[in-house]
Structures are given as structure tokens and as C-alpha cells.
Amino acid sequence: MPPIANWSYPTAIRFGAGRIKELPGACAAAGIKRPLLVTDRGLAGLPITQQTLDIMERAGLGRVVFADVDPNPNEKNLSAGIAAFEAGGHDGVIAFGGGSGLDLGKLIALMADQIVPVWELEDIGDWWTRADAGGIKPIVAVPTTAGTGSEVGRAGVLTNSESEVKKIIFHPKILPAQVICDPELTVGMPRAITAGTGMDAFAHCLEAYCSPFYHPMSQGIALEGMRLVKANLLRAYKNGGDLEARAEMMSAAAMGAVAFQKGLGAIHAISHPVGAMYHTHHGTTNAVVMLPVLRFNRPAIEEPIERAAAYMGIIGGFDGFCDFVAGLNAALGIPKNLTELGVTAPDIDRLAGMAIEDPSAGGNPVALNLDNIKTLIALCL
Numbered sequence: 035m036p037p038i039a040n041w042s043y044p045t046a047i048r049f050g051a052g053r054i055k056e057l058p059g060a061c062a063a064a065g066i067k068r069p070l071l072v073t074d075r076g077l078a079g080l081p082i083t084q085q086t087l088d089i090m091e092r093a094g095l096g097r098v099v100f101a102d103v104d105p106n107p108n109e110k111n112l113s114a115g116i117a118a119f120e121a122g123g124h125d126g127v128i129a130f131g132g133g134s135g136l137d138l139g140k141l142i143a144l145m146a147d148q149i150v151p152v153w154e155l156e157d158i159g160d161w162w163t164r165a166d167a168g169g170i171k172p173i174v175a176v177p178t179t180a181g182t183g184s185e186v187g188r189a190g191v192l193t194n195s196e197s198e199v200k201k202i203i204f205h206p207k208i209l210p211a212q213v214i215c216d217p218e219l220t221v222g223m224p225r226a227i228t229a230g231t232g233m234d235a236f237a238h239c240l241e242a243y244c245s246p247f248y249h250p251m252s253q254g255i256a257l258e259g260m261r262l263v264k265a266n267l268l269r270a271y272k273n274g275g276d277l278e279a280r281a282e283m284m285s286a287a288a289m290g291a292v293a294f295q296k297g298l299g300a301i302h303a304i305s306h307p308v309g310a311m312y313h314t315h316h317g318t319t320n321a322v323v324m325l326p327v328l329r330f331n332r333p334a335i336e337e338p339i340e341r342a343a344a345y346m347g348i349i350g351g352f353d354g355f356c357d358f359v360a361g362l363n364a365a366l367g368i369p370k371n372l373t374e375l376g377v378t379a380p381d382i383d384r385l386a387g388m389a390i391e392d393p394s395a396g397g398n399p400v401a402l403n404l405d406n407i408k409t410l411i412a413l414c415l
């Protein structure tokens with residue numbers, strides 16, 4: 035039996051198969067009467083989205099959808115979304131989708147009523163205090179992938195389409211007020227997306243677990259998150275209809291996002307510029323660079339990774355853990371290196387410059403500088 039539960043941590047979460055039908059209740063609890071459902075183009079035409087719009091319509095919430103959202107969404111998508119929000123007289127957002135739809139929905143809710151430009155709300159120090167918190171609209175989040183954990187996060191990733199830089203936009207009030215985690219919504223994910231998003235969840239847990247900052251709560255969540263991915267990702271990949279595995283992956287995804295309050299690291303620092311420049315899938319890119327980053331960080335993480343391996347039932351300590359990652363990537367059909375994603379050697383310098391500027395770089399257990407990150411990226415090609 036797939037699990038069913040109501041959680042209040044880190045926000046109100048209705049977890050369980052079929053619970054999308056509780057969307058009207060979630061909107062009411064968030065104080066939303068005229069929602070704009072934000073999703074991406076691909077999802078807009080799928081039955082899960084149409085059924086969700088039907089549920090909204092039957093409850094008198096209308097069925098207005100904004101789907102002009104690219105994978106790795108950008109500021110143009112955001113402007114168009116804000117215009118749709120204003121034109122429709124909406125009072126809140128249903129952020130529906132993978133990370134792309136969730137993040138853009140959250141950012142529309144953040145920016146619909148602000149004077150400050152979105153780039154000035156990057157996740158740096160207390161920049162978020164520049165926003166007028168009172169103007170932020172309520173958000174109900176409904177994930178349809180199991181990876182980013184954006185449904186329980188306080189950030190949205192936005193690509194600057196001119197500079198090709200991915201920026202993390204942060205405000206504590208974009209943590210969705212209500213979340214519906216319904217694993218049935220993830221059943222139709224294409225296999226490659228199941229694989230890539232699942233490895234994003236794993237990367238969040240792994241990088242949070244390895245980051246040097248003091249945060250034992252996140253440490254514990256990250257460890258169990260990694261175990262859940264080990265036990266369930268391949269099951270979900272092989273049999274998309276396995277609702278128990280889908281549910282456990284949804285938990286792992288949410289856990290990854292809670293855990294990475296502790297920090298991320300070089301996997302994300304490299305993956306962000308690669309995604310922005312080559313338009314690759316975020317989680318898949320993380321999976322591609324994971325092994326070289328693990329080996330690069332070995333001097334700083336050997337002991338904690340040995341403990342993680344023991345907890346996860348992996349034999350062989352650090353080397354066994356690396357073998358597990360290599361085997362999982364291979365079984366999931368993850369590309370072998372960044373070359374297969376289209377990255378070429380002449381771009382290393384630019385990628386390295388962007389990676390070192392990425393906020394995730396500061397959480398890497400081995401201190402990063404321009405020289406060693408160039409070497410590391412070269413090892414990923």
C-alpha cells in the first residue's frame with residue numbers, strides 16, 4: 035500500500051495517491067479563490083493537467099492556466115506570467131509541475147506585486163528583505179516529478195536569458211502554504227525524466243550530507259533520503275506504475291530540498307552553468323558530474339561517506355559508494371559525461387568562471403577556486 039499522511043513540516047503537505055482531488059481544500063486553506071495554475075507547455079496538454087483543471091472548475095475556482103514556461107524557465111516566462119496573473123485578476127498561484135512549473139509559479143506569486151527587479155532578490159545575504167513581503171501571493175504547490183523538491187523550498191531558479199546565468203531567487207514567503215504530493219501524478223513521467231529527477235533528489239541529499247556546515251537535522255534527513263532513492267528509484271524507473279516506489283521517491287525529493295538548507299556543492303555549481311548554456315536537464319546533468327565530484331571531494335568526505343554507505347547497506351566504504359553511483363547511473367541510462375551533453379573543451383573557462391560564482395560552490399567540502407574547478411570540469415568531459 036502506498037503511504038498516506040498529513041504533514042506540517044516544513045509546510046502543510048497532503049501526501050498520498052489520489053489526493054489531487056483535495057486541491058479545492060488546499061486553495062481554501064491558502065486563502066485562494068481565483069487561482070492561476072502555472073505549468074509548462076509539455077504538461078499543459080496532458081490528462082493529469084486537464085483533470086486538475088476539471089477539479090478546479092467543479093469547485094468554482096475557474097480553469098485558467100498559464101503554460102508559457104520553458105524548461106529552465108527565464109525572465110521572459112516570468113514577465114508573461116505576471117501579465118497573465120494581472121489580466122485574470124487572480125489572487126494566488128497553483129504551481130503545478132516539475133521544478134520548471136513549480137519555480138515559475140512561485141516566482142509569479144513573488145513578483146506579481148513588487149517594484150524591485152527579480153534579479154535583486156538573488157539568494158545572497160539578506161537581499162530577500164528588499165521585497166515587499168505583504169505583496170507576495172499565496173501558493174499551492176503540486177509536484178508532478180520527484181526530484182527538485184521545489185514544492186517545499188523557499189527558492190526558485192530563474193535563468194537570465196541574456197547572460198545565460200541561472201540565478202537562485204529566494205524569499206522565505208515563497209515556501210508554498212499548501213502542498214499536495216500525489217504520486218499518481220508522477221506515473222506518466224517519461225523514463226529519462228524519472229531517472230534525471232530522481233538523481234536530482236539524490237544529488238540534493240548527497241551534497242547536503244557532504245557540505246561542511248553544522249546542521250545535524252539536515253544531515254539526518256539527507257541520509258534517509260539517499261536510502262530511499264537507493265531503494266526506490268530503479269523500481270520506479272523500471273515500472274512507472276509502481277505507486278509505492280513513486281511515493282517513496284516523492285518523499286526523497288521533498289527531503290532533499292529540506293536537507294539542502296545545509297548547503298549544496300560542486301555538483302550543482304557545475305550543473306547550473308551547464309544547464310543555462312546547453313539547456314540540459316538539471317537532474318540528469320547532476321548525475322553526469324556526480325562521480326568526478328565525489329572523487330574530487332574524497333579527502334574531505336571519505337569518513338562521512340563510509341558511514342552513509344554502511345547505513346545504506348553498501349559494502350566497500352567510499353569505493354563501494356562510488357561503484358553504487360556508477361551502477362545506478364548506468365542502469366538509469368544516464369549519459370556518461372558532459373561531452374555526451376554537448377559540452378566542449380573550449381567552454382571550460384567560461385563554465386568554470388560561472389561555477390565558481392554559483393552560490394552552491396561555497397558549500398563544497400573541498401574549497402573551490404578557478405584552477406581546481408577547471409580541472410574538475412575537464413574530468414567531467
Ligand SMILES: NC(=O)c1ccc[n+]([C@@H]2O[C@H](COP(=O)([O-])OP(=O)(O)OC[C@H]3O[C@@H](n4cnc5c(N)ncnc54)[C@H](O)[C@@H]3O)[C@@H](O)[C@H]2O)c1
Pocket residue numbers: 074075076077080082104105106107131132133134135137178179181182183184187189190191219220221222223224227230231234291316317
Ligand atoms: N527550486 C529549487 O529548489 C530547485 C531545485 C532543483 C532544481 N530546480 C529547477 O527545476 C528545474 C527542473 O525541474 P524538473 O527536473 O522537475 O524538470 P521540468 O520541470 O523541467 O520537467 C521536465 C519535463 O518533464 C515533463 N513532465 C513533468 N512532469 C511530468 C509528468 N508527470 N508526466 C509527463 N511529463 C512530465 C515536463 O513537461 C518537462 O518537459 C530546473 O529549472 C532546475 O534548475 C529547482
Ligand SMILES: [Fe+2]
Pocket residue numbers: 182234237238302316320
Ligand atoms: Fe537540484
